[in-house]
Amino acid sequence: MAVSDLAVVGAGPIGLAVAWRAARRGLAVTMYDPEPDDSGAWYAAAGILAPVSEETVGEPELTGLLVDSAASWPAFAAELEAATGLDIGYRAEGTLVVALTAGDRAEVLRLRDHQTGLGLPARQQTAAELRAREPSLAPRPHGGVYSSGDRQVNPRRMVVALRAACRSAGVVVEHTRVTDLADLPAARVVVAAGCGSAALTGLPVRPVKGQVLRLRSPGREAPGLRHVVRGYTDGRAVYVVPRLDGEVVVGATMEERTDHLATAGAVLELLGAATALVPELTDYELTEVCVRHRPATPDSAPILGPLPGQPRVVVATGHHQNGILLTPLTADLVVRALVEPVPPARFETFGPARFGVPAVTRGSG
């Protein structure tokens, strides 16, 4: 077996982007993935590129990471589309955050304050302004916020493009399951194996089940909805993401479960909230209930950096709900660590050492 400069374990967006960027920097890269199909969290992801959400209020370092990665998305999208000639569904209409009930209004305004505090564009909207911007919204929202800097991408198209970019850049793909990092014939190793990273590294990455629906407009024309809508209805959060090809993504549940079942309760909750926000969705076709597991960590931030005591192995995993948004910055940080002498400062904050030295059972580094 030839020894490569870099072995990347996992071929989701993070692994693909690392492999692509590393190959472009001149490294000989081999990717390993036993399921190169669609088993990763990215296959469910809606692809909302919004750095501020209810979950990250009070997490300044994670927020900074998300904001910086969001800022690098326009160049990343342009470069990927230019390298491949493929459309990745990148759009910059911004997000509407909508409160459907009076009780939801406080939550929406708290988010607005957080955004403006970070210097991000977020304009409060009256019901009339929301409806003028998006006529297919429910008749009487209780106000909301327009975040003009938010964007979206289609993760499924993004992965197709990243695969093509990797091929063009000379990345070799091995369809084998890696069980021991010590087996890999490579000078350096990047572990970007999502939920599978736990078994490979001993790090505390756990699966968080998400159920996501895909609807399709009758006739397959573009939906009436143009913006990504993040709605709150009676305290429940739901997002509705329209695509130009007629698809609408509705998500997502957050469940501490490992099963793969699409449940009646999740479909009911998501459809109920989505049609309350955008009534015309009632007439849309339900084409898919997608169940995947996000790789989550104890503090909900990703794990980025070399494994303690194993400088050969760099980890890029645990991105939880933020894998798509964090793809460009993660790839940049990891590839810089591979080719430059000084590791990125953010590896201090997000490195594996914050969870102590993992009890690795295999792999010598």
Add this chain to the structure above:
Amino acid sequence: MAVSDLAVVGAGPIGLAVAWRAARRGLAVTMYDPEPDDSGAWYAAAGILAPVSEETVGEPELTGLLVDSAASWPAFAAELEAATGLDIGYRAEGTLVVALTAGDRAEVLRLRDHQTGLGLPARQQTAAELRAREPSLAPRPHGGVYSSGDRQVNPRRMVVALRAACRSAGVVVEHTRVTDLADLPAARVVVAAGCGSAALTGLPVRPVKGQVLRLRSPGREAPGLRHVVRGYTDGRAVYVVPRLDGEVVVGATMEERTDHLATAGAVLELLGAATALVPELTDYELTEVCVRHRPATPDSAPILGPLPGQPRVVVATGHHQNGILLTPLTADLVVRALVEPVPPARFETFGPARFGVPAVTRGSG
């Protein structure tokens, strides 16, 4: 091409039962069906064998037909299972009709009065009695009715068994699409082509779209629910049919539409009503949204009898929501008409002539 005694057009339950019964009476039978797979209404059907429903109150002749066919089901099921050795999911637990709100109670009691007026067993139930009989029901139903004479069958298993019975009885199957009845090399013809009967006969059979869900209990054990439950929640009717293998069928929409789209609105409505009736369904897997079209007629009764001016052709179609329930009696009436000199009296009531002489464009009879 050999000339057979009987050509049966359509291989749904009605066509299959006619072919089976006719072959057992000694006729040489050929069946024609271009889609012998699962495109018929039966594939969506829940298989509730309950002769009285809200739709047939005030329709004494149709009600009589339904009551008589329900009475012939036990013998039909036993004969089909004995002939094939196959389990068709026939069960006799009875139906619980449940009012979830105070406003639904009147509807439920009206149905009870109609049943007892026909001499059918229907006992009013308090909320406590309903819950004692079926502990997984919602905590506070507003009363209901126990119809101990109702039964259920699994239509998909029934079709598998009928196909086997036809094979054993020597029925020949031709997988071709019939476009002109005059082409059929047979002494007699039975048209049991569901929605396709309109084009073949000129009769007013129109498709009524139905969307039906299939859920599955986690772990695939038998559901907590034992009885068929027909529920009313805020005026919406829904049925919930448990199977011993863990499947639960939830239906059904009734839409004057010809498309095949599984819509968000239908799934939302069915899941909302079903989980309101039986809360544990929230945790069930949603395994299928099935869309099919019932063959309906202007008066919602089936069309049974020879085509006016074409005594060679007997029609057995337009069964709308009652195809499974009416299968045994329909087959009996049609086969008697084929082998006995005097046509059944019910052909007067349900014959095609009630719609005038159809403007047949093809077929000489």
